[in-house]
Amino acid sequence: MSSDENILTSKPELLYRFPWLSFTKLKFKEIGKKNPYEFVEWLYKKYWDQNKVDIDKKIESIFEDAINNLEIIRDFSPKDGELNIYIYWMLKIILFILNNPNITNRIANLYSKNALKQLELLRDExxxxxxxxxxxxxxxxxxxxxxxxxxxxxxxxxxxxxxxxxxxxxxxxxxxxxxxxxxxxxxxxxxxKNRLIRLLQEFVRNEILKFTKTNKSEEDPKERTDLEEILTEITSFKIT
Structure with missing residues (x-):
């Protein structure tokens, strides 16, 4: 384990505040090994069936915030712990399926602004x-x-x-x-600090913009109604 990994292992609060950090893939690699369909099934079972956390409401709230061009994700708290990471992964899947650049851009703007607010809190730390x-x-x-x-x-x-x-x-x-x-x-x-934080905000925005598929064919679109079929095709989001 590198020194970077040692530090982030001892600071899980950074992962919860910044779910786009690469180390989340390593720390939660066993969960990340699931294919997208298995991940979604596991997520709802863990948080809805067992703890009555409304995943749909959280995701819906994020889309509402993005559409309304808010500066923060209203329903975001580091106290939610690992759930922040899983919601972020879930958004990857949803944006990939939607493959709508306008929606992806709005989500990217929202997450980058939220990242900016969270990063600004580090100014005094x-x-x-x-x-x-x-x-x-x-x-x-x-x-x-x-x-x-x-x-x-x-x-x-x-x-x-x-x-x-x-x-x-x-x-x-x-x-x-x-x-x-x-x-x-x-x-x-x-x-x-201020300039670095601004650059990190832009980094986050660009990372989320990658969630949209780049190989979509407009000439012969394929009709899909089976969510499981769609999700299991998204091998590019398999986190290993």
Whole structure:
């Protein structure tokens, strides 16, 4: 187990607040090995049959929030624990089936805004947590115990490799996404908390946009009415 995995294992609250973290796939890999149909069946049995948690209502609420362009997911709480992760996986399946770019875009915007709100809560906590989040996502980041001065008024403990910096902000129009407007040393961009959080928000949005199928044929659409048949076809969402 790597040091990153050790840290995230000891901080499950990060996984519950940020269900899009890659480590969720490893921590809950036994559940993730189920095919989508088995996963849905297991989810409802665990939370509805045993605990009377209304999964449908939670998912419906997320879609309502997305359609209404809200800034947060109203029915989201880190206290829900693992359920936040399973709902996120469930959305993958639903968005894949719907294959509607407009709906996927709205869900992506909602989740990214919710991620922004949750990440902003880390501002008053240790900046080290932002490092572990970036590391989990496969980003090349450096953490410094002693803050580095990046301009006349700001200091930071983090730098991001310029390639990851460019990739994360490629669709942003903010001036700070340009390398010329940032401190660069040995290939790493020194970045403030606020700017890093903004880039992570965009990262989350882009990840959810991938949930829509890219191989849909409009010439010969296939009629499907059997949910089980559809779900078991989604091998790309099998989490291993």
């Amino acid at each position: 240790k900046m080290e947590d932002l490092y572990w989040i970036c590391s989990d996502l496969g980003l090349d980041v450096q953490y410094y115990e002693d803050p580095i001065k990046i301009n006349a008024i700001e200091k930071t403990n983090l730098s991001v490799h310029f390639i990851d910096f460019i990739k994360m902000g490629i669709n942003l129009r903010d001036d700070y996404r340009k390398l010329v407007n940032n401190s660069l040393s040995h290939g790493y961009v020194f970045i403030s």
